[in-house]
Amino acid sequence: MPILAFDTTQGACSAAIADDGRLLSQRNEAMQRGHAEYLLPMIEAVRIQAGIIYQDLDLIAVTVGPGTFTGVRVGLAAARALALVHDIPVLGIGTLELLAQPAVTTTDGGIIAAIDARRGELYVQAFDRTGQPVTEATAGPVPSFVPPSGLLPGLLVGTGASLLGAALPNWRIEGSIVQPDAAVLARAAEAWRHRACHRPPSPLYLRSPDAKLPAQAAKAKTK
Numbered sequence: 408m409p410i411l412a413f414d415t416t417q418g419a420c421s422a423a424i425a426d427d428g429r430l431l432s433q434r435n436e437a438m439q440r441g442h443a444e445y446l447l448p449m450i451e452a453v454r455i456q457a458g459i460i461y462q463d464l465d466l467i468a469v470t471v472g473p474g475t476f477t478g479v480r481v482g483l484a485a486a487r488a489l490a491l492v493h494d495i496p497v498l499g500i501g502t503l504e505l506l507a508q509p510a511v512t513t514t515d516g517g518i519i520a521a522i523d524a525r526r527g528e529l530y531v532q533a534f535d536r537t538g539q540p541v542t543e544a545t546a547g548p549v550p551s552f553v554p555p556s557g558l559l560p561g562l563l564v565g566t567g568a569s570l571l572g573a574a575l576p577n578w579r580i581e582g583s584i585v586q587p588d589a590a591v592l593a594r595a596a597e598a599w600r601h602r603a604c605h606r607p608p609s610p611l612y613l614r615s616p617d618a619k620l621p622a623q624a625a626k627a628k629t630k
Contacts, residue, residue, distance in 0.1 A: 408465025409457065411489075412593035413450060415442040415482040416474025416502045417522065417566065419586040422449045424457040424464075425593035432456035433590040442481045450485070461493045468596040470587055471499040471608050473522060473530040473544060476616035487607040498596055499608025503532040503544050505587045506565045508595050511538040516561025519554065519578065523567040530613055531567065533558060546613040550574050 409431065413422040420442045423433035432453040436445060454461065469486040472479040483499075490497045506520040515536060522530040524546055531552045532544040541555050549570050554560075560577040564584035572580045 409459055409463055410466045410468055410593050410596045411450065411454070411464050412468040412589040412596060413446060413482060413485065414470040414502070414505070414587045414589045414592065415446055415478045415485075416470045416472055417478065417586050419588075420445045420449060421587075421589035422446070422453045423588075423590040423593040424453050424459070425590075425596070428594050428597060430590055430594060431459075433593070435588060435590070437586070440477075442478050446481060446485055450489075461489070461495075464493065464495050466498055466596060466600065466603055467495050468498040468500060468592050468599075468603075469608065470502045470505055470592065472502055472611035473524070473546065473613045474502050476612065479610045479612065483607065483610055490605070490607065494605075496603040496605050497608055498599055498603040500592060500596075500599060500602075501532070501544055501611055502587050503530060503565070504534070504538070504540065505592055505595075506584060507532075507534045507538050508591050509584050509588075510562045510564050510581055511536065513581070514561040516559035516578075517541070517554065518561055519552075519563050519568075519571065519575070521552075521563060521565045521567030521571045523565075523570060524614070528614075529567040529571060531571065536561065544611065544613060554578075 421435040503520040507518045518534040533542040562581045
């Protein structure tokens with residue numbers, strides 16, 4: 408049955424539909440902002456390209472973060488609305504886990520997915536060669552992340568790969584895997600189906616949003 412996937416957590420907006428691992432349609436646009444305006448028209452475009460109606464969908468897959476605060480909320484809100492209207496279960500997948508997936512077939516070592524979180528910090532998570540997590544997703548200063556002992560050096564992926572690469576010279580930066588892609592999620596979602604449910608997934612922020620309301624900003628200055 409067809410699976411609709413989309414991602415808005417980073418510097419791109421993407422949507423895709425796959426059926427039994429076969430990609431039926433996809434869209435991917437680089438953008439730093441404007442995800443809220445682009446996402447629903449993009450979803451409609453891939454639906455039309457795939458030649459299906461929403462009632463044909465068997466599953467909705469969406470990234471839950473970490474990522475930009477607004478981007479994460481946009482994707483989860485869309486998933487929640489579509490699931491409610493059409494009574495479709497939702498699968499929430501971490502952005503870092505999704506970033507690691509394309510590297511599974513290209514390395515015999517470990518995989519570290521890293522996202523540039525700005526302010527000298529990274530969102531980072533380590534995976535074994537099969538893409539299974541071996542650490543929790545964390546946020547912290549670039550030099551603070553130490554790969555688990557026993558994890559063979561492999562690939563660094565994501566927007567933070569070059570930053571982390573300076574601290575991990577034995578690891579190779581995979582420059583072709585930078586942004587999470589809904590096409591990857593749509594094809595891989597079948598293997599993660601057991602995680603899906605009819606309750607909306609929770610966001611994974613890892614840290615407070617950079618932007619604060621005026622009252623919050625004033626309070627922070629007085630501390």
